Amino acid sequence: MRDEPNDWESRAEANSFYGFTDLPSVRRRGTVVVTHGEGPYIFDTRGRRYLDANSGLWNMVAGFDNPKLAEAAKAQYDRLPGYHAFFGRMSDQTVMLSERLIEVSPFERGRVFYTNSGSEANDTLVKMLWFLNAAEGRPEKRKILTRVNGYHGVTVVASSMTGKAYNSVFGLPLPGFVHLTCPHYWREGRLDESEAEFTARMAAELEETISLEGAETIAAFVAEPVMGAGGVIPPSEGYFQAIAPVLQRHGIPLVADEVICGFGRTGEAWGCQTYDFMPDAIIASKAMTAGYFPMGAVILGPELADRLQAASDAIEEFPHGFTASGHPVGCAVSLAAIELILDDGLLENVRRLTPRFEAGLAELARKPNIGEWRGKGLMGALEAVADKENRTPFASELSVSERIANTCTDHGLICRPLGQSVVLCPPFIMTDAQMDEMFEKLEGALDQVFNEVA
The missing domain is CATH 3.40.640.10 (Type I PLP-dependent aspartate aminotransferase-like (Major domain))
Structure with missing residues (x-):
């Protein structure tokens, strides 16, 4: 009988096959194994809490513990x-x-x-x-x-x-x-x-x-x-x-x-x-x-x-x-x-939060290594660039967006790397305070990574 791995990360690595996953990151950092959620937050097997600014995969718009659903x-x-x-x-x-x-x-x-x-x-x-x-x-x-x-x-x-x-x-x-x-x-x-x-x-x-x-x-x-x-x-x-x-x-x-x-x-x-x-x-x-x-x-x-x-x-x-x-x-x-x-207010909250969301993206886009912010409603992206004036992307081997997303995870924030961009699509239930938390953690991650690669 073969020995079974005894920690969650090793068990995931031993028996699961990953899709759309940066495998070097997983091998270096391990898998985040999620146990439960509260509002827009998820919790892992180590008890760490993350604000999921990706709404799961664009879909968990009512959060992770909605009683009506x-x-x-x-x-x-x-x-x-x-x-x-x-x-x-x-x-x-x-x-x-x-x-x-x-x-x-x-x-x-x-x-x-x-x-x-x-x-x-x-x-x-x-x-x-x-x-x-x-x-x-x-x-x-x-x-x-x-x-x-x-x-x-x-x-x-x-x-x-x-x-x-x-x-x-x-x-x-x-x-x-x-x-x-x-x-x-x-x-x-x-x-x-x-x-x-x-x-x-x-x-x-x-x-x-x-x-x-x-x-x-x-x-x-x-x-x-x-x-x-x-x-x-x-x-x-x-x-x-x-x-x-x-x-x-x-x-x-x-x-x-x-x-x-x-x-x-x-x-x-x-x-x-x-x-x-x-x-x-x-x-x-x-x-x-x-x-x-x-x-x-x-x-x-x-x-x-x-x-x-x-x-x-x-x-x-x-x-x-x-x-x-x-x-x-x-x-x-x-x-x-x-x-x-x-009917019950989530769409109205999207509309209420959109100006705050756009303002937060626009503020981060003032950084020298953000070439563009873009979005509509509660979906937005920041495009990382090595040269803002010429819109020159970072070298692909630097994996800048992946590094930003991993650093965000370390800070308790889930976002998504897509090409040279970092994508945010927060749940519709977000509060003003949670929106501020999202941008504060993202800014910290951006500053850390850009200091390393720029």
């Missing part, structure tokens, strides 16, 4: 602990959640299909589009347009949609997934190019891409209102107003990937409302259950819903689904989470 789950477990949504059967909670999602969506009517994650929702959307286009006699209409630095998930299709270089290790993207320029004016704008000119160039690039690929081959353009895992990148001014008419003219659906932005993160219920555009479909997850249950959804607007229904009627089914699609406990939790966010 826990009670919703417990009550539903007592009534009906699990079921599916196949064969013409689904739970009453699933029916009620579909009604609620259409009610709070920007659509006057539509249909909802449930998944277990945002990745599966994006994967499902692509299958829906391929299916209905083939049914309508356009089997060649399969290509998906997204943007460099956009993140849409980790299934094979969602990874192909994701415009991140790391997916090349899997031999991805698949053919037919086209990545346009990231609409990040600060980084992608040309010398002496105004923001309006940059936006016009993005629209012209889209028009050119459609001409090159052929509108008859393109199934959709999928975009996050604010790029989340790309480093919290808001679009350039007027971006969606510039690209939407191009897509509409060519009959290409515009899909809003609201996995991160949806349910209040940007200060409105939906990111598409923040940026004033009407999508043809919405992808939802994360804050949809406030992180208390794994769940995602494809919310189809009227036109796509009708077309998908007609395609399904022709063969008497839509041959796709998951065992836990529309899980009754997840639906009950989601109903409670939506009520908490939209």
